[in-house]
Amino acid sequence: MEIALVVLVVLLGLAVLAFWYALRWVRMRRGGGVSVALRWDPDNARAGWHLGLGRYEGEVFAWYRVWSLRTGPDRVFERETLMIADRRDPIGTEAYAVPSDATVLRCESAVQAPIEIAMGPDALTGFLSWLESAPPGRQVPRAS
Numbered sequence: 001m002e003i004a005l006v007v008l009v010v011l012l013g014l015a016v017l018a019f020w021y022a023l024r025w026v027r028m029r030r031g032g033g034v035s036v037a038l039r040w041d042p043d044n045a046r047a048g049w050h051l052g053l054g055r056y057e058g059e060v061f062a063w064y065r066v067w068s069l070r071t072g073p074d075r076v077f078e079r080e081t082l083m084i085a086d087r088r089d090p091i092g093t094e095a096y097a098v099p100s101d102a103t104v105l106r107c108e109s110a111v112q113a114p115i116e117i118a119m120g121p122d123a124l125t126g127f128l129s130w131l132e133s134a135p136p137g138r139q140v141p142r143a144s
Contacts, residue, residue: 034123037098049097
């Protein structure tokens with residue numbers, strides 16, 4: 001009887017966890033998110049890619065990790081300080097870890113360590129439009 005109770009509690013816990021994750025994912029997708037992969041510490045050869053969903057929330061780009069139960073964003077990038085330092089295609093096995101037809105952007109910020117963001121063509125167009133639509137007087141340096 002005790003083993004059955006333990007199994008029941010574990011199964012109930014897993015069901016609640018699965019429900020929470022599904023609800024979180026649906027809420028994020030309905031809020032207008034785009035699929036992007038993020039890699040912090042890109043100068044480290046062993047740094048891996050993390051799949052997530054990016055959302056434009058006014059002056060910030062909020063990134064939510066796919067496999068997380070957090071209710072808030074995992075990373076937040078301010079448009080005012082974010083600059084594109086380089087643009088490239090995925091190299092080698094990176095193509096399997098990032099969205100299909102992705103372009104990798106190396107972004108630098110005055111307040112955060114450099115990161116790399118990988119996104120597909122549609123998401124890239126939206127990201128560049130959002131970044132370049134900064135208030136007048138701000139220049140967005142980009143690599144050619």
